[in-house]
Amino acid sequence: MKRIAIIGAGNVGLAAAKAVMLSPDMELCGFIRREAKRVSGFLGIPAAKSVFDLPKKPDGAIICLPSRLVEPVEKELLEAGIYTVDSFDIHEELPAMRRRLSAAAEKGGVSAVIGAGWDPGLDSVIRTLMLAAVPQGITYTNFGPGMSLGHSAAAREAFGVADAISFTLPVGFGKHRRKIYAVLKEGENNAAVEHGILSDGYFEHDECSVEFTDSVKPLFNTSHGVLIERSGNSAGNGSQWINFRMAIDNPSLTGQIMVSAMRACFLQKPGAYFMPEIPPCDFCGEGWEKVI
Amino acid sequence: MKRIAIIGAGNVGLAAAKAVMLSPDMELCGFIRREAKRVSGFLGIPAAKSVFDLPKKPDGAIICLPSRLVEPVEKELLEAGIYTVDSFDIHEELPAMRRRLSAAAEKGGVSAVIGAGWDPGLDSVIRTLMLAAVPQGITYTNFGPGMSLGHSAAAREAFGVADAISFTLPVGFGKHRRKIYAVLKEGENNAAVEHGILSDGYFEHDECSVEFTDSVKPLFNTSHGVLIERSGNSAGNGSQWINFRMAIDNPSLTGQIMVSAMRACFLQKPGAYFMPEIPPCDFCGEGWEKVI
Numbered sequence: 001m002k003r004i005a006i007i008g009a010g011n012v013g014l015a016a017a018k019a020v021m022l023s024p025d026m027e028l029c030g031f032i033r034r035e036a037k038r039v040s041g042f043l044g045i046p047a048a049k050s051v052f053d054l055p056k057k058p059d060g061a062i063i064c065l066p067s068r069l070v071e072p073v074e075k076e077l078l079e080a081g082i083y084t085v086d087s088f089d090i091h092e093e094l095p096a097m098r099r100r101l102s103a104a105a106e107k108g109g110v111s112a113v114i115g116a117g118w119d120p121g122l123d124s125v126i127r128t129l130m131l132a133a134v135p136q137g138i139t140y141t142n143f144g145p146g147m148s149l150g151h152s153a154a155a156r157e158a159f160g161v162a163d164a165i166s167f168t169l170p171v172g173f174g175k176h177r178r179k180i181y182a183v184l185k186e187g188e189n190n191a192a193v194e195h196g197i198l199s200d201g202y203f204e205h206d207e208c209s210v211e212f213t214d215s216v217k218p219l220f221n222t223s224h225g226v227l228i229e230r231s232g233n234s235a236g237n238g239s240q241w242i243n244f245r246m247a248i249d250n251p252s253l254t255g256q257i258m259v260s261a262m263r264a265c266f267l268q269k270p271g272a273y274f275m276p277e278i279p280p281c282d283f284c285g286e287g288w289e290k291v292i
Numbered sequence: 293m294k295r296i297a298i299i300g301a302g303n304v305g306l307a308a309a310k311a312v313m314l315s316p317d318m319e320l321c322g323f324i325r326r327e328a329k330r331v332s333g334f335l336g337i338p339a340a341k342s343v344f345d346l347p348k349k350p351d352g353a354i355i356c357l358p359s360r361l362v363e364p365v366e367k368e369l370l371e372a373g374i375y376t377v378d379s380f381d382i383h384e385e386l387p388a389m390r391r392r393l394s395a396a397a398e399k400g401g402v403s404a405v406i407g408a409g410w411d412p413g414l415d416s417v418i419r420t421l422m423l424a425a426v427p428q429g430i431t432y433t434n435f436g437p438g439m440s441l442g443h444s445a446a447a448r449e450a451f452g453v454a455d456a457i458s459f460t461l462p463v464g465f466g467k468h469r470r471k472i473y474a475v476l477k478e479g480e481n482n483a484a485v486e487h488g489i490l491s492d493g494y495f496e497h498d499e500c501s502v503e504f505t506d507s508v509k510p511l512f513n514t515s516h517g518v519l520i521e522r523s524g525n526s527a528g529n530g531s532q533w534i535n536f537r538m539a540i541d542n543p544s545l546t547g548q549i550m551v552s553a554m555r556a557c558f559l560q561k562p563g564a565y566f567m568p569e570i571p572p573c574d575f576c577g578e579g580w581e582k583v584i
Contacts, residue, residue, distance in 0.1 A: 241539045249531045276571065281569050
């Protein structure tokens with residue numbers, strides 16, 4: 001039975017906590033929050049500002065913070081000998097982050113699974129398998145329609161924004177539009193805030209628009225989806241077509257994948273890993289052989 | 293550059309040969325056939341009755357024989373220090389076969405990837421990932437419509453059968469019908485031959501019917517497909533739905549997956565493995581990190 005702490009108590013943190021509680025091989029030993037108050041009465045789980053303040057040192061920590069806040073927290077945990085999982089979602093920064101966190105993990109004699117969410121994460125594994133099965137071809141990943149947790153967090157952190165959510169709308173063949181609904185802080189200027197949101201690296205790849213509104217609460221929902229398509233050649237034959245489609249509650253899926261990645265993390269040699277580097281059976285508990 | 297021999301020159305063997313020739317990290321060094329004649333002039337590849345008769349000992353062998361013939365061949369190769377891949381497809385016999393071949397692989401200091409085709413194989417990995425992402429739920433695997441290579445081979449080997457093909461027809465939610473088209477050997481009796489075909493273990497799980505015909509050639513085609521569906525709970529939330537669908541040329545996909553499994557095989561510690569036990573990135577050559 002592994003003791004697991006959850007860092008952050010947002011949508012994903014709460015889902016990860018629930019997934020830990022439903023896992024027979026794990027015990028939820030604490031929430032880590034900046035405010036260090038109890039997260040929720042019904043959970044009855046200790047909360048602290050740091051894992052080192054918890055009654056017992058956790059074996060593993062699931063880091064459910066906005067991507068920009070992940071790395072220093074994760075480095076400290078790894079160096080202290082605590083296994084970690086994050087769902088850092090800025091694809092192009094992952095290889096360099098892995099090198100840095102691998103060094104920390106080796107120092108602490110533990111492992112990390114990084115980019116372990118939905119995409120990067122499960123989708124990365126699917127794309128890797130598609131590449132193995134159909135080595136010559138093109139893969140299209142189409143997200144949504146749905147609210148992006150990472151992009152919403154980035155928009156909320158922009159200057160002058162009181163609240164915001166960002167929706168991802170698929171245009172087809174890997175192209176997307178993003179629609180950001182934002183609530184201005186009092187006295188701020190629409191145009192300046194819009195420019196601030198859109199200049200974040202999260203938003204520079206896609207066609208984006210911002211709409212200001214009084215409240216984003218009526219728009220808030222966690223349903224999402226993806227369609228990954230690949231067509232191409234296997235063994236030189238061009239009639240191959242594979243697709244992978246999900247319609248999901250986003251924080252539940254992300255939290256669950258992080259918990260499954262935590263299980264696998266304990267089985268890896270010291271270092272930091274992407275999900276496609278891990279044997280899929282390691283994500284599951286006993287019984288996976290039944291699906292062979 | 294690894295030297296790869298192909299054992300068997302049927303549909304899958306020829307596709308595997310083509311996939312090896314298209315792989316920059318592998319060299320096709322020979323075909324092994326019972327008849328030991330040259331397989332095909334245009335391939336220009338040495339052929340022999342045994343890998344030990346080839347000009348150079350191969351590093352790996354891809355065994356493209358009917359499932360019932362695989363194990364003794366594979367055991368001999370492993371004990372002789374040759375890495376192997378098979379696409380043995382009788383699911384319920386795989387765990388015991390793995391134990392026996394693991395012993396042979398450890399004796400030879402090499403590895404085997406077994407059940408490395410489409411299903412078992414790629415589909416097994418997908419089902420394992422679905423289990424990791426949606427741990428509470430039900431998975432349905434729906435095959436076809438398409439010709440089953442394994443079932444067709446089993447039907448052809450039945451007493452009194454001159455030629456046969458078996459089609460898999462999806463009925464929905466994991467149920468299938470099988471339709472076998474068979475050509476009688478001269479002087480044989482329809483009813484006796486039908487009974488012989490249907491009493492094979494391959495056919496006992498599904499509703500099956502046999503139709504006798506003069507020739508199966510006009511019906512022969514290699515297109516196939518699968519739909520794997522799972523719905524259930526992630527982190528206790530019941531709104532999750534995942535599906536994986538393929539429309540493919542069956543021997544090309546099977547041959548390609550075996551070649552990708554061969555690549556991974558060289559990277560594993562001695563032993564016999566199912567595909568879900570192997571890091572997906574190992575199936576791909578350089579460049580898989582681009583799909584993270």
